[in-house]
Amino acid sequence: MTLILDGKKLAQTMQAEIAVGVADFVRKHGFAPGLAAVLVGEDAASQVYVRNKRKACENVGIQSWLHALPVDTTQDALLHLIAQLNTDTNVSGILVQLSLPRQIDESVIVDAVAPLKDVDGFSPMSLGLMMSGQPRFFPCTPYGVQQILVRNGIAIDGKHIVIVGRSNIVGKPLAMLLMQKADGANATVTVCHSRSRDIGVLTRQADIVVVAIGKERFLKCDMIKPGAVVVDVGINRTAEGKLVGDVDFDAVKKVASAITPVPGGIGPMTITMLLQNTLRAAILQHG
Numbered sequence: 001m002t003l004i005l006d007g008k009k010l011a012q013t014m015q016a017e018i019a020v021g022v023a024d025f026v027r028k029h030g031f032a033p034g035l036a037a038v039l040v041g042e043d044a045a046s047q048v049y050v051r052n053k054r055k056a057c058e059n060v061g062i063q064s065w066l067h068a069l070p071v072d073t074t075q076d077a078l079l080h081l082i083a084q085l086n087t088d089t090n091v092s093g094i095l096v097q098l099s100l101p102r103q104i105d106e107s108v109i110v111d112a113v114a115p116l117k118d119v120d121g122f123s124p125m126s127l128g129l130m131m132s133g134q135p136r137f138f139p140c141t142p143y144g145v146q147q148i149l150v151r152n153g154i155a156i157d158g159k160h161i162v163i164v165g166r167s168n169i170v171g172k173p174l175a176m177l178l179m180q181k182a183d184g185a186n187a188t189v190t191v192c193h194s195r196s197r198d199i200g201v202l203t204r205q206a207d208i209v210v211v212a213i214g215k216e217r218f219l220k221c222d223m224i225k226p227g228a229v230v231v232d233v234g235i236n237r238t239a240e241g242k243l244v245g246d247v248d249f250d251a252v253k254k255v256a257s258a259i260t261p262v263p264g265g266i267g268p269m270t271i272t273m274l275l276q277n278t279l280r281a282a283i284l285q286h287g
């Protein structure tokens, strides 16, 4: 019987735990942790992501503010806003929704967020700390992947995990997280990408396969070994408008021992880890 790793349900459980942590923080400090969300332009998908993140904040008692800027915002204007948010003591975490319009260099903006408010975990400081084994904020999607495994009792220690995709926001930091010398990690990690040869040969060796490439139903059932655990990070919309992942779910689930669905897998976990990081940021700043 294949275990469906229900991210939606786990997200609810974890958000209830975070709400308890937020209430403790409020009792101690007399104000709630706060997330400033920055959205530049009117991309419909980004608007939905930001709305969902703010709604999740509200559910756990985290304050949130939306800074919606026009699409022609200059890099200097955005840097000015971030500098203000960096010094605002009500703001525990800053979320700059990517991607940004062409006139703005994303890496400059990500680097401008105060390290203690980097709840997305994308800044060179956060990534460097993780790289050197002293993590502060794990990027939300990799953190969500790790937590869905850990909280479902799937051992990571000593397991061979093959990650397909090496982006800066998913594949690369996930590899770094899973190879930490720490509980809930200690994996042997292989990372593949668009230049990798014979990806099936690699994924068939894995105890756990994670796919994050943005290619509809890429992972087929003959690309895993029987009993492997499969985590699908991808979000793709089919020609018929259906949301599907990077895994051929119906076929792969017959071979896997556990699998995440799309939707309802890593998506809700990503949002939950943002809340977790925001609470952590508030505690780091205020005790």
Ligand code: NDP
Pocket (backbone or CB within 6 Å): 141, 164, 165, 166, 167, 168, 169, 170, 171, 192, 193, 194, 195, 199, 212, 213, 214, 215, 233, 234, 235, 236, 266, 267, 268, 270
């Ligand atoms: P990117 O486009 O930034 O990176 C894609 C990665 O996949 C690259 O490393 C690329 O290789 C690799 N790749 C592309 N095609 C192939 C292929 N045919 N074989 C092997 N590797 C390939 O994507 P993201 O990491 O941002 O996102 C990946 C997916 O995850 C998307 O569907 C996205 O929507 C989803 N996502 C979901 C989130 C969630 O909360 N559930 C959060 C973030 C992303 P190369 O480096 O060589 O170009």
